[in-house]
Amino acid sequence: IALECILLLILQQIAAPGPQESADDSPGIALAWKAHQIIRSRFHLPLSTAVLAKELHCNADYLGRVYRRTFRLTLTEAIHRQRVLAAEKLLISNSLSLTEVARQCGFSDTSYFRQIFRKHTGLTPAGWKQRYCKEHINS
Template sequence: MAEKRILIVDDEPNTRKGLAKMLEVWSAGRYQILQAENGQEAREIIEKDKIHLLITDIRMPEITGLMLVESLKNAGKDLVVIIISSYSEFKYAQEAIQLGVKNYLLKPLNRQKLIEAVEQALVDEERIERNGVIEKVIDEHLFHIEVKNDQTRLPIKEACQYINEHLNEPLSLRNVSQSVHLNSSYFSFLFKEQMNVTFSEYVTRKRLQAAKKLLMCTDLQIADISAAVGYKTDKYFIKLFKEHEGLTPSKYRKNV
């Protein structure tokens, strides 16, 4: 069964079934096409399954399309949405835009325009999902440190580059300071002064960020990920990961 889902919400059975048939032919099994006859049924489906694109009629009894979109937004479910309507009044389009609706199509629907709107909406959904993944991986503290790194002097910039290129290898204060031709003590002082974080904390944060990417984007075993980011034992890696992230690498992978 296709993992991506498109939900069509319309109280008119013929319109709803016609749209579903149109998208099923276009999809050719790439997407699961779901249907709901009203806003309440749509909410129940969205609570149960992840929906990648919502296509909803604007005029429906009790819960209108715009009310449905607004309630989902208030609940933190910021879906990619296409509104379909028999009404072309500007106030509806204006409200839809304010709610972040991707497209507003008028009935009777033109097949080509519908498919184009759906394809563009799914491209937008992929981009949003990718950005969501990036946000989950990024260490905000590390991000701000590295923004500041743009103003640091050359030896520390070179040290950070060396660390990034050798994360899977032993990284001691001694060998990194030697790579930039500085005394260890002076290098440690300079690093903390310019980066506002100790050398060891920086290395740990870089390794754990790299580990999070591997946990999310690969099927590698925890032991392999541990080795890939420079830890000799997965036991120590798991302990460190839990201290920083609040959960084990396995639970992190499952949750995100």
């Protein structure tokens, strides 16, 4: 949790308007942070740029632009990252099936979950679990 706080402080500094940015950007930054909080708390539910924009009462393209400018990620990348982080924890802490891990992390399709997990970690979920167990449990 301490690392998450440090990361949030760093991101706030990065996102703070610099001399080249106008104060007019602050509503966009606030919107990006609201989207960020929704992603962190509701990643396991059906989430998309359109869903976030509707909930935040704004245009999806605008939300995507301000989010990317603030966090250097697209909304989809942020959702996937949050889901993969949750999946990593579930894979090592439970004996759930891959389908159940995928479902609990917001993926309705197990093969798509595998694809996104591999893209973000460089390993399949099974490979990641094996590697984690080998490095942390057998040492």
